[in-house]
Each structure stands twice: as C-alpha cells, then as structure tokens.
Amino acid sequence: MNKDTKFLIIGLGLMGGSYAYALSKRGYHVSALDINPDATTYAKKHHIIEAGAVFDEELIHQADVVFFGLYPNTMIEWIQSYHHHFKSGCLISDVAGVKCSIVEQCQALLKEDDVEFIASHPMAGKEVSGVTYANDEMFRQANFIITPTDANTKEAIDFLKTFAQELEFANISILTPQKHDEMIGYVSQLTHAIAISLMNANDNKELVHYTGDSFRDLTRIARINEKLWSELFLLNKENLIREIDDFEAALNILKHALIKQDEECLQSLMIQSTTRRKWFDK
Amino acid sequence: MNKDTKFLIIGLGLMGGSYAYALSKRGYHVSALDINPDATTYAKKHHIIEAGAVFDEELIHQADVVFFGLYPNTMIEWIQSYHHHFKSGCLISDVAGVKCSIVEQCQALLKEDDVEFIASHPMAGKEVSGVTYANDEMFRQANFIITPTDANTKEAIDFLKTFAQELEFANISILTPQKHDEMIGYVSQLTHAIAISLMNANDNKELVHYTGDSFRDLTRIARINEKLWSELFLLNKENLIREIDDFEAALNILKHALIKQDEECLQSLMIQSTTRRKWFDK
Numbered sequence: 001m002n003k004d005t006k007f008l009i010i011g012l013g014l015m016g017g018s019y020a021y022a023l024s025k026r027g028y029h030v031s032a033l034d035i036n037p038d039a040t041t042y043a044k045k046h047h048i049i050e051a052g053a054v055f056d057e058e059l060i061h062q063a064d065v066v067f068f069g070l071y072p073n074t075m076i077e078w079i080q081s082y083h084h085h086f087k088s089g090c091l092i093s094d095v096a097g098v099k100c101s102i103v104e105q106c107q108a109l110l111k112e113d114d115v116e117f118i119a120s121h122p123m124a125g126k127e128v129s130g131v132t133y134a135n136d137e138m139f140r141q142a143n144f145i146i147t148p149t150d151a152n153t154k155e156a157i158d159f160l161k162t163f164a165q166e167l168e169f170a171n172i173s174i175l176t177p178q179k180h181d182e183m184i185g186y187v188s189q190l191t192h193a194i195a196i197s198l199m200n201a202n203d204n205k206e207l208v209h210y211t212g213d214s215f216r217d218l219t220r221i222a223r224i225n226e227k228l229w230s231e232l233f234l235l236n237k238e239n240l241i242r243e244i245d246d247f248e249a250a251l252n253i254l255k256h257a258l259i260k261q262d263e264e265c266l267q268s269l270m271i272q273s274t275t276r277r278k279w280f281d282k
Numbered sequence: 283m284n285k286d287t288k289f290l291i292i293g294l295g296l297m298g299g300s301y302a303y304a305l306s307k308r309g310y311h312v313s314a315l316d317i318n319p320d321a322t323t324y325a326k327k328h329h330i331i332e333a334g335a336v337f338d339e340e341l342i343h344q345a346d347v348v349f350f351g352l353y354p355n356t357m358i359e360w361i362q363s364y365h366h367h368f369k370s371g372c373l374i375s376d377v378a379g380v381k382c383s384i385v386e387q388c389q390a391l392l393k394e395d396d397v398e399f400i401a402s403h404p405m406a407g408k409e410v411s412g413v414t415y416a417n418d419e420m421f422r423q424a425n426f427i428i429t430p431t432d433a434n435t436k437e438a439i440d441f442l443k444t445f446a447q448e449l450e451f452a453n454i455s456i457l458t459p460q461k462h463d464e465m466i467g468y469v470s471q472l473t474h475a476i477a478i479s480l481m482n483a484n485d486n487k488e489l490v491h492y493t494g495d496s497f498r499d500l501t502r503i504a505r506i507n508e509k510l511w512s513e514l515f516l517l518n519k520e521n522l523i524r525e526i527d528d529f530e531a532a533l534n535i536l537k538h539a540l541i542k543q544d545e546e547c548l549q550s551l552m553i554q555s556t557t558r559r560k561w562f563d564k
Contacts (some may be wrong), residue, residue: 210427
C-alpha cells in the first residue's frame with residue numbers, strides 16, 4: 001500500500017463513501033462505481049473520489065485494490081456478472097456484517113481469476129446512509145476485523161492490517177468467518193432484534209411522556225434500515241436464532257424467579273449482570 | 283410552599299440527598315434522618331441539610347413536609363413504627379418507583395393521623411448511590427409523576443406540582459397508581475429485565491474486544507442495585523410478567539420469520555419499529 005495504489009470502491013454508500021473519504025484525505029487514488037450517478041457526482045465534487053461512474057470497465061481494470069460497499073447479496077451478484085474485468089493480482093475486500101455465507105462463495109466465484117478475495121468487517125456505522133454522510137471519525141473508536149480463510153495469503157492479511165492502521169481503527173483483530181458470525185450474532189444482531197421487539201411490544205404512543213434515557217438507549221437502534229438488516233439477519237440466521245433462544249432462556253429464568261417470588265434468585269441474576277457489565281466498561 | 287416550610291427527608295441516599303440539595307440551594311429549611319450517621323454528617327458539612335440524625339422525634343415533629351427516600355418496604359415498616367410522631371397537618375410523599383403496592387397501604391397506616399400521604403415518582407436516577415452524589419441536574423430532563431388516590435386533596439396535588447416546578451423537572455404528570463405501574467412495567471422494568479438477561483445470556487469475556495456502542499447502550503443498565511430493583515420488580519410483578527410475555531411474543535414473531543426465511547415479515551417488523559421509535563426522539 002503506497003501512494004500509487006489505485007483503490008476502487010464499488011457501492012458508494014455510508015461505508016464505501018467513508019473509505020473513499022478517508023483514503024482521499026490521506027493522498028491515495030480513489031475511484032468509485034455506484035448505481036446512483038448522484039453519489040459519484042457528489043463524491044467527485046467534494047474530492048472524495050478522483051473518478052466515478054455507474055459502470056466503467058476501465059476503472060475496474062485499473063484498480064489494485066477493490067472494496068465492495070454493497071449489500072452482501074448484491075455483491076455476490078456483481079462478482080458473478082463482472083469478475084472477469086478485475087486486473088490480474090488485484091486484491092478484493094468488503095464491508096459486510098456477515099461472513100460465512102459470503103466469503104467462500106466469493107472466493108469460489110473468483111477461483112479462475114488471478115485475484116484474491118479476503119473478507120473484512122469495519123464494525124462502525126451510524127443511523128444514516130449515503131455518501132453525503134461520509135466521514136472517518138467513526139473509525140477511531142471502531143474494531144476492524146479480518147476474516148481470512150485457508151485460501152488467503154499472509155500478504156493480503158498484512159495489507160488489510162496496514163489499511164486499517166492507516167484509517168486509524170482503534171483495534172484490529174483476526175477471526176475465522178465462523179467465529180466472526182457467532183460473535184456478531186450476539187453483540188450486534190441479537191442486540192438489534194431485541195431493540196426492534198421491545199419497540200414493537202407496545203403501541204402506546206402516550207408512553208413518550210414517561211420514558212427516560214434507559215428506554216431511549218435500548219431502542220435507539222430500533223430505527224433500522226430494513227433492507228440491509230433483514231438480509232444480514234437471514235444470512236446469519238442459525239447463529240441469530242440460537243442467540244435469541246439463549247437470551248429467552250436467560251429472560252425466562254428471571255420471569256420464573258418473579259413468578260416464584262424468589263428474591264434471592266433475582267438478586268443473584270442482577271449481581272451477575274452487574275459483574276459482567278463491568279468487563280465492558282470503556 | 284414558602285421559605286418557612288420545614289422539609290424532612292427520611293432516607294438520605296441519591297434521591298433523598300438530591301431533594302435535600304435542591305431545596306437547600308433554593309433557600310428552604312431541610313433536615314434529614316438516615317440510619318447511616320455518615321450520610322447526615324456529610325450532608326450537614328456540605329450545607330445540604332441544616333440538621334440530621336439517625337432518629338430524632340423533634341425533627342419529625344417539626345416537619346411540615348416529609349419525603350421518604352427509603353426503599354418501598356422499608357418505608358412501610360418505618361411508617362408502621364413511627365407514624366404517631368408526625369405533626370398534625372403534615373404532608374408526606376415518597377420517591378418509590380412502584381405505587382399500587384404501597385400507596386393504599388401507607389394511606390391505611392396513616393388513617394388515624396391528621397396527615398396526608400400523596401405518592402409521587404421522580405423519574406430520575408444514576409448508576410450510583412448515596413448522598414455524596416447528590417445533585418439537581420438530573421431533574422432537568424426528568425418526568426415528575428404524581429399518583430393521587432381518592433383520599434388525596436387538590437391542595438396536596440397542587441403542592442407537589444409547585445415542588446416539582448421549583449426543582450425544575452422537565453415535565454409533570456398525574457396518573458392513577460394503576461396506570462403508573464403499568465407504564466413503569468414497560469418503559470423501565472421490562473427495559474432493565476432485558477438488559478440484565480442480555481448480559482447474562484453469554485459469559486464470553488473475549489466479546490469485549492468486538493462490542494460497539496449498540497451493545498454498550500443496551501446493557502448500561504445491567505449494572506444495577508440488586509437490593510432495590512429486586513424489591514421493585516417483586517412489588518410490580520404482575521405488570522412486569524405481562525410485559526415480559528408481550529415482549530417475548532414480539533421477539534418470537536421475529537424468530538419465526540427467520541426460521542421461515544420470511545424476508546417480507548422481517549422488513550415489516552423493522553419498518554414498524556423504525557416508525558414507532560421516531561415518536562420517542564427528543
């Protein structure tokens with residue numbers, strides 16, 4: 001990775017746009033493809049990219065490094081259709097929030113090409129979308145996770161480490177796609193499933209007059225992009241269903257302590273949650 | 283309520299201490315009783331109260347207005363033992379987070395005395411306890427809820443309204459004890475039960491490396507005072523159990539959509555939660 005490296009972002013949304021913004025700011029060459037011409041027009045105007053188009057064979061063929069900022073299934077379709085345009089030796093990564101269901105599929109689709117697909121997941125985001133919100137602040141507190149398979153090289157892993165350091169991610173980790181998806185099923189997807197269900201459990205609009213910060217904190221992420229998240233949930237459904245079952249089991253222990261008027265059990269559950277939550281203090 | 287009004291706080295913890303702090307700052311006469319002599323000593327030294335003791339018949343007898351800052355069951359025991367010390371015409375209120383299980387009981391215990399018990403609930407708090415954290419900032423964003431019964435007078439309701447205005451609560455409402463406890467079962471108690479159970483559902487300490495703000499937001503209140511909250515949960519258990527059941531039903535709709543690979547249903551749940559959450563934006 002040096003200042004001659006040519007980056008191509010395919011899918012110039014919030015994440016793709018923020019990668020483009022962060023790389024351009026640091027003096028790298030960045031171009032982009034997006035189905036929406038307004039996105040690339042905006043990005044060119046604001047010096048987030050040097051060149052952009054809806055589709056451009058030449059831009060694809062010039063790229064040394066490609067990052068997909070598309071939804072997972074759209075990325076797979078894109079690779080199926082256009083993989084023969086990639087330059088020999090090209091490195092390809094993504095931003096998808098699930099890994100098992102896409103990594104091997106992408107690598108299989110690219111096995112005839114002289115390119116390397118190595119998956120990664122920037123655990124950053126905001127409750128907005130689109131390149132107009134592009135920024136690199138959100139990376140500074142965030143984890144960058146690389147999920148290599150046996151098909152990946154040490155060079156590709158090292159490249160992504162350098163990339164994440166350059167973009168100032170707070171923490172860089174390496175996980176198998178399986179471990180990644182188990183982890184994300186709990187800390188991210190279960191968390192969103194709970195927020196959605198808590199919000200949907202009661203339709204009393206009057207409650208807004210009585211809510212405090214706790215309720216607002218627990219439901220902030222109930223404002224959610226339904227197209228992206230329904231796709232992410234379904235692509236990791238086995239892990240997410242298991243996490244929902246485990247969570248419901250924990251909640252049922254609490255419910256049965258209430259039914260049995262078991263104050264000691266309730267207290268021990270609260271002591272346990274207090275102890276565990278302290279691990280997660282920043 | 284005027285500057286000659288003598289306030290007595292019984293139970294000088296975070297809430298009682300913050301009432302004392304806010305009243306003294308505004309020039310009112312405030313004294314306090316607390317089982318822990320360090321609490322009243324600290325409060326006197328920092329001009330949060332004028333006088334304090336573990337127990338003092340004279341302080342009780344002088345008080346025009348009494349606020350209980352004790353846990354609900356402890357307050358009931360206190361009233362049972364010492365109610366004959368209250369001055370004739372005295373107004374008594376509390377800070378308890380549940381109402382049905384205590385209001386009528388307190389009013390019954392005091393029915394032979396010439397005093398009025400009117401319940402109220404300042405919906406404020408912090409994840410700390412004790413008078414050393416006393417402050418009045420936390421009232422500025424908070425709801426103050428008065429829960430009168432047929433036994434209460436308009437004068438008592440008006441007094442509490444004036445009190446809450448003086449302490450600069452953001453919003454003052456009047457609810458029946460029943461409506462209060464239904465509301466609190468959802469916006470506060472269910473929310474805490476979910477946070478506790480989410481934290482308890484997984485004991486993988488390594489996850490701390492991969493958690494983002496969403497998980498931290500949803501589990502912040504899993505750090506909880508187990509003695510107070512187990513008591514509050516049990517005093518409102520019918521409402522809380524019903525809310526847990528309703529929440530689990532909502533979560534199971536989501537789970538079954540995953541099992542059936544029903545993307546349309548998942549999206550409609552997310553659209554619903556997004557719409558509802560917008561009601562709660564500040």
